[in-house]
Amino acid sequence: AQRVTQPEKLLSVFKGAPVELKCNYSYSGSPELFWYVQYSRQRLQLLLRHISRESIKGFTADLNKGETSFHLKKPFAQEEDSAMYYCALSGGRGGNKLTFGTGTQLKVEL
Amino acid sequence: SQTIHQWPATLVQPVGSPLSLECTVEGTSNPNLYWYRQAAGRGLQLLFYSVGIGQISSEVPQNLSASRPQDRQFILSSKKLLLSDSGFYLCAWSRTDLSNQPQHFGDGTRLSIL
Numbered sequence: 001a002q003r004v005t006q007p008e009k010l011l012s013v014f015k016g017a018p019v020e021l022k023c024n025y026s027y028s029g030s031p032e033l034f035w036y037v038q039y040s041r042q043r044l045q046l047l048l049r050h051i052s053r054e055s056i057k058g059f060t061a062d063l064n065k066g067e068t069s070f071h072l073k074k075p076f077a078q079e080e081d082s083a084m085y086y087c088a089l090s091g092g093r094g095g096n097k098l099t100f101g102t103g104t105q106l107k108v109e110l
Numbered sequence: 111s112q113t114i115h116q117w118p119a120t121l122v123q124p125v126g127s128p129l130s131l132e133c134t135v136e137g138t139s140n141p142n143l144y145w146y147r148q149a150a151g152r153g154l155q156l157l158f159y160s161v162g163i164g165q166i167s168s169e170v171p172q173n174l175s176a177s178r179p180q181d182r183q184f185i186l187s188s189k190k191l192l193l194s195d196s197g198f199y200l201c202a203w204s205r206t207d208l209s210n211q212p213q214h215f216g217d218g219t220r221l222s223i224l
Contacts, residue, residue: 034212090211100153102152102153
C-alpha cells in the first residue's frame with residue numbers, strides 16, 4: 001500500500017529564514033511525487049512535481065529514493081508563502097490516483 | 111484552457127435528506143474525475159474516481175455514491191445523509207493520455223449536516 005507522511009501539522013518560521021517541509025513516502029514501485037498548496041480562500045493547486053525538476057516560487061523538492069523522501073525547500077521564506085502544503089504520491093496505477101499526506105500549515109511571521 | 115466548476119459552494123442539509131453535488135469540467139475530453147473529502151488534520155481522502163462515462167470506482171465504504179452521466183460531469187450523491195457526512199468535498203480532474211498526471215481541483219463544497 002502507498003502512504004505519504006507529513007510529520008509536521010504546523011511549521012512557523014520568520015520571514016527570510018529557510019523553510020523545509022518534510023514528506024516521506026512508502027511505495028514499492030517508482031512513484032511520481034507532487035507538492036500541492038492551498039492559499040487562504042483559494043483552491044488547492046499544484047505547486048511542483050518531481051519529474052519537472054523546476055523551481056516554482058523559489059521552492060524546490062528533490063526526490064530521495066534512498067530515504068524515500070520528497071522534502072520541499074525554500075532558502076528564504078516570504079510572507080506570501082503562508083499556506084497549507086500537501087505532499088502527494090501517484091503510483092501510476094489506473095486512474096492516476098493520488099495519495100495525499102495530512103498537510104503542513106506553513107506560517108511565515110514578520 | 112481547462113476549467114472545473116463545482117457547486118454549490120456551501121450546503122446545509124438535515125439528517126436523512128438526499129444529496130447531490132455536481133462537478134463539471136470544460137476544455138478537455140475524457141478526463142479522469144475524482145471526488146475527495148478534506149478533513150482538518152486528515153488530509154484529502156479519495157472517495158471515488160472515474161476513468162470514463164458510467165465507470166465509477168469506490169475507494170472507501172460509505173454512505174455516498176457517485177455517477178458520471180456525461181463525459182465531463184461527475185455527481186456525488188446520497189439517499190440519506192448522516193451526521194458523519196459533514197465535511198468539505200473536492201472534485202478534481204486529470205488528463206488520461208499520460209500516466210502520473212497532476213490533478214486539478216475545484217473550489218469545493220462545504221457540507222453541513224444538522
